[in-house]
Amino acid sequence: DDLSIPLQEDTVEYHVFLPGASQSQLEALAEESNAYLGKNFIRDYIWQDEPFKLRVSTVANHRLRPLDPQQAKNKKTDAPSEPNHLVGQTRFGDNIDDEWFIVFLLFELSKKFPNVCINVFDNDGQFLLIEAALALPEWLDVDTSTNRVWIHQGRLCIIPPSQQYIDRVESGGPVPPLPQVALDQAIQRISTDVKSCYAPSEVFSAIQKRMKGFPELAHANNTHWTMCTVPLKVARLLEADPSVVADAVRGFYHRDPISLMESVKMRFLGPHQPQVNMMVRFSRCMYAQLLRQEFYPPLVFGNRPTPSELARQRGGNDKQKIREYDAWLLGSKLAVGLEIAYSEERTKRLRRLASSFIESTPDSTVTPVYPFDQDEDWLNYKRQITELGYFQSQAEGTPLYRSLERKAKMKFLTSAETKMSTLLAQAGPEAVKHFETDDYTDQTYLCVKLDEILKRQTEETAQQLQARLKLFDDSSDAWLNISPAELDEIIATREGKDHAVREELKTSSQPRKQKKQKSTAGSDDESDAEEDGKVFDEMVRDMRKFMQGISGVEGVGDDSDDSLGPMDPKKFAELMKKTLGEEGIDVDGAMKDDEDNEDDDFYAMGSDDEEDEDEDADSEELSKESMRKLMKQMERELDSHGLRDEFERLDLNAATKPAPSKRPASSTSASKSSVPNADMSAMPDDAPIDLNLNLVKNFLESYGAQHGLAGPVSNILGDIRSSQKKK
8 A cells, every 4th residue: 555656667647636626526527538538539549558547546546656755755554645636547568659649638638627737757757858858947857857847728837946046057056956846836836827837938849749740640640450360259359349459469479488388278269260351450569569579370270381482382472372371470479469468367367356365455345255164175175285295394373384375275266266256246246346347457357358248249150250341451561661861860850950951961871982072172182181180189199098087986087186196007017916926027128126126115015034035036037937938928829810910000111201191190199100001911020009090990990880879989988078078
């Protein structure tokens, strides 16, 4: 009974407040709102997971989060933390259009009923502010938006702070935390002084742009028709209620190996049902989810040759046969998904019903106590599991014994559905109706809904149903494929770019070679080369500076804090040698002998004993010699793999050669005399490595390997850019 339960993933929650309304007025408002939106906008829309629905908020609505954190902290367990209002919660799953369709509905509802104040958010928080993030005022962020964002009279409203606070934020000086607005104060402000709370036009425009196209976008523009070959029972269900397709797609898309094995038995649909061809209406998201899943239908659906096998048999493509195969494959996916969804909902309902018979739950008030002591089947079952050691020699009444006994009773009752149904029927129709609705989603259990549909229908053969169903051409699925140019157009439109910028995006997608052919002036090439050289030097300089920064849990800092000072690599290596017992190692002259550090108290870690000093001197010579051998062995190993040839090297004779026209002579870059395109076989093996050129080359190769995604190089360059902006 916790009102602070967090929202599930991909779930939107909405609250509709009517100031001063009584319980009866709220009930009338809920009924009228659902009817108005259903008739004018929702109509036959197929929701991805859960439908939009408003209901009166009660203490029983425990999965709703309080809008005011302070109220949640001080809430009473027997009283709601919010005034009475209408609430709703919808899981939109993978179809983000469902969420924005709900936002559109709430704006339309606020126009129909101008006195209501509406708050909407999802598991990410105030997603309306996220959508308009680039246009938000400086003082507004996630931490300061509690109870400030509302929908009222068809407008987006944001309760502002005092003008003095806004001025302090804009001045850039220190700003105290913004006090949160209490829920009742927010509703009062919106109801009495709404004009002062209108969101900035840029923010409201961003929300309107996202809702553009609704409700047509939710209906005609989001519908895909295709032929499916389904079992007779599935065809009857889809004809009676087209929204059943959402349950079937969800069951198939989220299947697991265990549920898939159970579905093969087809306990609900029945195995080897006659097949029916029918046109099925999907949302585009559902069709894509079903189509893109690789699946091998169970044997109960028969076996059909694939289109490629048909082509080999007939010597060409038969479009009709290909369509029939695709329809059979999609139909088998729908049937398996519906079987899985039905089985899961049935198990959920049985477990809830069994729990009400076993222990004290809110459901136990409508069901009698199950007479376990009088049930011979239970007594025999308990005797058998006791003999098998199920209770682990625990004495009756101990906590572990009671826990194991409860699990055994749950298992027994869920497999004795007939006995529970008999007892439930004896409790009366109200008790039966109580367990037809999921108390968590406030929706009728799918298993109950499907059973009721089949009961209402008259028995009909597959031939009779097929003769009544009309077939037509499938919808085009060209929308599943998108070209790079179309993707650029969508991104540009999404970011609010104008036509000129979109044309520039198209032009920039041409190969660099074509753009070079259009440029004929040599001066332009020289200026481009000089600009490239500046970028090259700047990248090297920034990277060196970045590597000298101090790294911590917050990343690499950009401020020069010399309290710790830079680490001396020579001293660090020498300290490691002393710690590991290998002193006096000389690697390319980078280390000094211990004799040079005798006056350094920090490194005076040896013993004062003269015998120990003699032993150290002997071991020092041995260590030097062994390290030289080891280094030479490592170099030979690198040479055998050709790794030395992969490094770009400096041209030692470049000083006597004219500078390349494509590379500017830069005084800050040591790579000005490197020859990356030269024949490396002509370079001496001991030529110095061009560190700068290798750095930039590896950066560019790594960045290309990211393929436009996030990665180490883009993160480092972003940190460098952030540091430059701060300065």
